[in-house]
Amino acid sequence: DMKVNICVSKYGAIFLLLTVFVLIFILRNMDDLKVRTLSSTIFTQRVSTNTSMHQAVCTYQPLSTEDAVEASLLLDSIAWPETPPSPAPVSLEQTSDPAHSTFTVLPRKGGGQWHVGDQLEVMIKIYDFKGSPRKSGGDFLIARLHNRKLSAGVAGQVVDHLNGSYSAVFSLLWEGDAQVEVTLVHPSEAITVLRRLNQEKPDRIYFQSVFRSGSQSETTTCNVCLPPTQQPLCNYTDLHTGEPWFCYKPKKLSCNARITHAMGGHKLNFTTEENRLFQNNINLKVSIQASGPASVTVLPEKTGQSEVKNSIVKSGPSGYYYQGVWQSLGGTTVRQFNTSSDITQCLKGKVVHVYGDSTIRQWFEYLHTALPDLKEFNLHSQKQGGPFMVLDHANNIMLTFRCHSTPLRISPFPTRELRYIANELDNLVGGANTVVAFTIWAHFGNYPMEFYIRRLQNIRRAVVRLLDAAPDTRVIIRTGNPKALSHFVAVTNSDWYSLQNDKVLRAMFKGLNVHLVDAWEMVLAHHLPHNLHPQPPIIKNMIDVLLTYICPQKGS
Numbered sequence: 001d002m003k004v005n006i007c008v009s010k011y012g013a014i015f016l017l018l019t020v021f022v023l024i025f026i027l028r029n030m031d032d033l034k035v036r037t038l039s040s041t042i043f044t045q046r047v048s049t050n051t052s053m054h055q056a057v058c059t060y061q062p063l064s065t066e067d068a069v070e071a072s073l074l075l076d077s078i079a080w081p082e083t084p085p086s087p088a089p090v091s092l093e094q095t096s097d098p099a100h101s102t103f104t105v106l107p108r109k110g111g112g113q114w115h116v117g118d119q120l121e122v123m124i125k126i127y128d129f130k131g132s133p134r135k136s137g138g139d140f141l142i143a144r145l146h147n148r149k150l151s152a153g154v155a156g157q158v159v160d161h162l163n164g165s166y167s168a169v170f171s172l173l174w175e176g177d178a179q180v181e182v183t184l185v186h187p188s189e190a191i192t193v194l195r196r197l198n199q200e201k202p203d204r205i206y207f208q209s210v211f212r213s214g215s216q217s218e219t220t221t222c223n224v225c226l227p228p229t230q231q232p233l234c235n236y237t238d239l240h241t242g243e244p245w246f247c248y249k250p251k252k253l254s255c256n257a258r259i260t261h262a263m264g265g266h267k268l269n270f271t272t273e274e275n276r277l278f279q280n281n282i283n284l285k286v287s288i289q290a291s292g293p294a295s296v297t298v299l300p301e302k303t304g305q306s307e308v309k310n311s312i313v314k315s316g317p318s319g320y321y322y323q324g325v326w327q328s329l330g331g332t333t334v335r336q337f338n339t340s341s342d343i344t345q346c347l348k349g350k351v352v353h354v355y356g357d358s359t360i361r362q363w364f365e366y367l368h369t370a371l372p373d374l375k376e377f378n379l380h381s382q383k384q385g386g387p388f389m390v391l392d393h394a395n396n397i398m399l400t401f402r403c404h405s406t407p408l409r410i411s412p413f414p415t416r417e418l419r420y421i422a423n424e425l426d427n428l429v430g431g432a433n434t435v436v437a438f439t440i441w442a443h444f445g446n447y448p449m450e451f452y453i454r455r456l457q458n459i460r461r462a463v464v465r466l467l468d469a470a471p472d473t474r475v476i477i478r479t480g481n482p483k484a485l486s487h488f489v490a491v492t493n494s495d496w497y498s499l500q501n502d503k504v505l506r507a508m509f510k511g512l513n514v515h516l517v518d519a520w521e522m523v524l525a526h527h528l529p530h531n532l533h534p535q536p537p538i539i540k541n542m543i544d545v546l547l548t549y550i551c552p553q554k555g556s
């Protein structure tokens with residue numbers, strides 16, 4: 001009997017194991033099946049009218065355990081140094097003051113003169129408004145090395161020593177003068193405020209939807225996360241991606257009556273002390289002066305030093321400007337597409353889909369303007385968000401633009417045209433003649449990072465599916481870029497937020513067959529002022545990088 005029992009339990013265990021395997025198999029295939037059926041049907045958003053729900057709705061939670069693990073690793077990897085606690089009483093006098101701070105160009109290691117291929121190091125010392133040295137880190141600094149006459153420039157890497165001093169490291173990439181520029185973007189106390197705002201006040205930018213039915217119309221507030229009130233909610237969470245979105249339910253109309261999405265406005269309620277941490281010309285993106293000479297003279301590369309240069313290049317900047325032209329350091333030679341026929345030749349027979357915000361719409365507009373044969377097919381779309389389509393019949397070129405859906409800060413936009421990038425990618429066939437270019441960053445500044453991570457995880461899954469189905473599809477991602485910072489822009493969309501997002505974006509798509517256009521460095525290294533929408537000479541360089549990825553130089 002005992003023997004039989006053991007036998008049965010042994011077989012039982014094997015049977016159980018088999019069942020589990022079969023179940024896993026079925027579940028996996030169901031997932032595939034779900035994706036396939038979903039992408040072949042029209043998406044309808046599920047609408048919940050459950051009126052018993054009154055708590056805050058903050059679905060920043062990851063979709064799966066794997067996603068959660070990745071999210072926490074990513075958050076660790078972008079951890080910013082500790083900054084002074086808040087809401088400690090902050091006296092401006094004790095915060096970082098760019099006017100009192102200085103930088104010093106350190107002598108060349110091993111002595112002698114500077115050569116192309118060397119690394120230049122600068123020591124930055126931060127002082128407060130009373131002139132006392134700061135003892136802790138966490139300030140946000142950026143650095144650039146440039147030569148205005150040569151239209152040359154390269155971004156520096158800033159290292160925080162956590163004791164009030166910082167290093168900026170530059171690769172010397174051209175002969176002639178090279179001038180150092182160091183900028184304090186935010187004092188560490190401002191970072192404390194920025195961090196807290198995204199945890200506590202992600203709805204400081206809010207949205208509105210108009211609901212309409214017959215002659216009745218109502219407007220309510222919408223967001224990723226709504227503060228608790230007595231009002232019931234409409235749940236517009238996307239079924240395919242799980243991307244959350246909510247509006248307060250209109251009093252009379254149903255959730256299905258939502259017709260537009262728009263930026264509502266902003267709610268900023270700062271104390272005087274907090275406001276003083278974000279002042280133009282005082283402590284918001286202000287240059288730091290050199291304590292001695294700010295420039296060096298660089299001699300030609302020493303023979304036999306190119307290996308040194310290559311090793312610098314691997315961990316250093318992604319490129320630099322020379323004669324106003326972006327030179328990539330990643331091994332690709334950036335081609336120049338100076339004439340419309342150069343561009344047409346590259347795009348002949350191709351479909352280029354552009355998705356994202358206004359910063360990538362600039363690419364669409366640049367190409368549309370540069371190619372006289374690209375004619376707009378008028379879809380009578382909303383002016384900012386599209387969708388737009390331009391066609392060159394003779395050369396069989398199609399170029400489209402579509403915005404990235406919520407949380408888009410936009411004037412009233414039809415909800416029927418809102419599409420998540422991941423869902424759009426799932427509806428593409430792809431292939432050697434298909435180019436996908438997207439960006440997603442400028443509307444995410446005011447949310448906890450978890451929300452951005454989740455969005456990118458969804459997009460990446462769709463990119464992986466697309467590349468599995470059609471490996472020849474070219475996927476190109478534009479990163480975020482530094483911009484002009486007013487007080488308002490700083491507290492809702494600071495470069496600090498963009499930088500943190502950027503690090504996540506790069507980590508997220510690492511190792512995939514996608515290409516990055518490093519808008520961050522391309523704006524940072526350029527002499528033109530930082531701008532949310534970079535000026536044409538910078539866009540031209542981005543387009544050259546984009547087209548180089550689509551049509552690489554023969555033999556490379």
Ligand SMILES: *[C@@H]1O[C@H](CO)[C@@H](O)[C@H](O)[C@H]1NC(C)=O
Pocket residue numbers: 050051052053
């Ligand atoms: C509404 O939500 C509550 C709380 O989550 C739940 O208990 C209830 O069953 C829901 N009602 C409907 C009709 O879905």
Ligand SMILES: *[C@@H]1O[C@H](CO)[C@@H](O)[C@H](O)[C@H]1NC(C)=O
Pocket residue numbers: 161163165
């Ligand atoms: C801060 O740390 C750096 C790197 O360890 C060191 O070189 C520098 O002397 C320190 N500065 C101060 C003021 O302690």
Ligand SMILES: *[C@@H]1O[C@H](CO)[C@@H](O)[C@H](O)[C@H]1NC(C)=O
Pocket residue numbers: 046048057235236237238239
């Ligand atoms: C909103 O809808 C999604 C998708 O159906 C669901 O998973 C989520 O729990 C809902 N959220 C709330 C707060 O009702």
Ligand SMILES: *[C@@H]1O[C@H](CO)[C@@H](O)[C@H](O)[C@H]1NC(C)=O
Pocket residue numbers: 269
């Ligand atoms: C603004 O902040 C003050 C002090 O922190 C607080 O008492 C007040 O309720 C806030 N107002 C709003 C509209 O949030």
Ligand SMILES: *[C@@H]1O[C@H](CO)[C@@H](O)[C@H](O)[C@H]1NC(C)=O
Pocket residue numbers: 323325336338
């Ligand atoms: C494109 O224009 C730039 C800037 O005017 C010039 O330096 C470069 O030689 C041109 N390249 C080609 C291939 O025409």
